[in-house]
Amino acid sequence: MCSIIGYKGNEHASSVLVEGLRKMEYRGYDSVGIATIKSGKLLIRKGVGKVAEVNKSLRLDELPGNLGIGHTRWATHGGIVDSNAHPHLACKSTIAVVHNGIIENYNELKNELCRSGHEFKSETDSEVIAHLLEEYFEITGDIRLSMIFTCKRLQGSFAFVAMFNSSTLCGARYDEPLIIGVGNDDYFLSSDILGFLNYTDRAIFLDNRDIVILNDNDISFFNFDGDRVSRRMTQVAWELGDADKGKYSHFTLKEIHEQRYTIVKSMQQDKKNLEKFCDILTGGKNIYITGSGTSYHSALLAKQIFSKSKIHVETIMSSEFQYSSDMLDENSVLLAISQSGETADVIQSVKSAKTMGAKVISIVNIPTSSLARLSDSYLEVKCGPEIGVAATKSFTSQIALLYYVADIIGRKSNGILSSKDILVKAVIQVLELDSQIEGIADQLKHSKDVYILGRSLHFPICLEGALKIKELSYIHAEGMAAGELKHGPLALIDTNSIVIVLHPDDSTYGDTLSNIHTIKSRGAKIVGISNKKDALYDYQITIPTINESLYPLIEVIPLQLLAYHLSICNNGNPDYPRNLAKSVTVK
Ligand code: M6R
DSSP: OOEEEEEESSSOHHHHHHHHHHHTGGGOOSEEEEEEEETTEEEEEEEESOHHHHHHHHOGGGOOOSEEEEEEEOOSSSOSSGGGSSOEEOTTSSEEEEEEEEETTHHHHHHHHHHTTOOOOSSOSTHHHHHHHHHHHHHHOOHHHHHHHHHHHOOEEEEEEEEETTTEEEEEEEBSOOEEEEOSSOEEEESSGGGTTTTOSEEEEOOTTEEEEEETTEEEEEETTSOBOOOOOEEOOGGGGOOOOTTSSSHHHHHHHTHHHHHHHTTOOOHHHHHHHHHHHHHOSEEEEEEOHHHHHHHHHHHHHHHHTTOOOEEEEGGGHHHHGGGOOTTEEEEEEESSSOOHHHHHHHHHHHHTTOEEEEEESOTTSHHHHHSSEEEEOOOOOOOSSSOOHHHHHHHHHHHHHHHHHSSSOOOTGGGHHHHHHHHHHHHTTHHHHHHHHHHHTTOSEEEEEEOTTHHHHHHHHHHHHHHHHOOEEEEEEGGGGGGTGGGGOSTTOEEEEEOOSSTTHHHHHHHHHHHHTTTOEEEEEESSOOTTOSEEEEOOOOOGGGHHHHHHHHHHHHHHHHHHHTTOOTTSOTTOOSSOOOO
């Protein structure tokens, strides 16, 4: 959830670090800090706020030196205050550490270290790493041994970078990503390739339980048992770093508008990869799909898409997987969906599926992610970097790819391949509704509760629309299967309620119309998203007519735009909603 970065080379380290942190800020953005070394002395500046704000007030990028570490924080242990921001120093100020993850046994370690005389300055779990390194360095006088002994004591998940005043930079990872960028005369240690992609496209991906040590003229790798290991260098795609707002005021808006290209791009798959993926999928006796948040909504929709193609699948929310995974065995296939490929709940699900002998395939946006590397086969949605915390284009790319796969392996087609051109035109038409939707958002901005109703394929879109509204505008929103209204939630509907109805002229039209009448008679305001005009709606968002199965791909877009504009109307920051992070690497 946090981003960490280290740099050692000939450049002015603090400027490189600040730039890298800016690129990775989507991972967490409560506070930020930098430490560098100059003439054997550790210098540190850190504070609460986003990178640009803190840099403006503390001039992080003016710290001298060619070696340094940096961090943006997404608070888990301890409040959002300067003292909890990273880097954390050990007692003698000769070791500084930045950490991503959670140290589960930090309390026990802290008590032990306090008993040996260490003094803590923060409430974080991360600070124990700095003190443990100091403790073991005092005993052994050896950085490699201090790293090994420290890593062995830590329970939980972690990637950390430590800087010693002898100008040594070290890193270690366990269940959190840590990647080395290899430049001509310099090295980067980062939680994401975006942290260094401006400088180099050569990367080394550390494995779990790896330690890396960078001395003046040497880079060496060890595992937690102290054995030397070797790691291969790979070349990563430059386009992964193409993250620029362009003419848009926010990444989120840009990413919503990019759907005119991204949806169909997800269907451009390498033939061999696709075959392998489909073979594994069809080879499973039982197929399960898992994901979190938006990606779980893709899974829910996939269940319906696959069932229309006569393939039965079950969905399991990744955070609940551990409680229902007994069903999986060597005849099972688990399809994991994740934009980032780093979500802890998803990774955990995949690991337990593998221990049960199941095959694992995945749909990811980042081919270098942990999920892709854990999978027997994976497909990329290829929608480019998604920086906005809210998943938008990655969602429609995931579902387009799922339609595509279902149509290839299924007995009955959803028709996505024959409708590609119509689909692109329809997406463009919906995006042109942007300013109309901005006007509706202005009318609805003071709402306290929003309900989104739909049936069948539209139900997962109701859930996704509600998630977008909650996440971006902080307005309470609930997605519901329209038929469930009368079984309880109707009690909530009154003249203050806003009900958005996904109501295209398809097989769900008639039944949903009855629900609309019921709501209308209780005085609620109705926003209809439909291809058929109706005076019943207080506000109508008219979407084009397309193949009935494919509506989810276009009707989610007005909901994304509405959530975006509600955020702007309520003075939110749609790219960085409060309390959230893009890549949720904690459980
Ligand atoms: O990277 P993932 O797809 O695994 O992320 C899963 C969720 O954390 C993510 O979809 C989250 O729900 C989004 N912020 C929703 O907009």
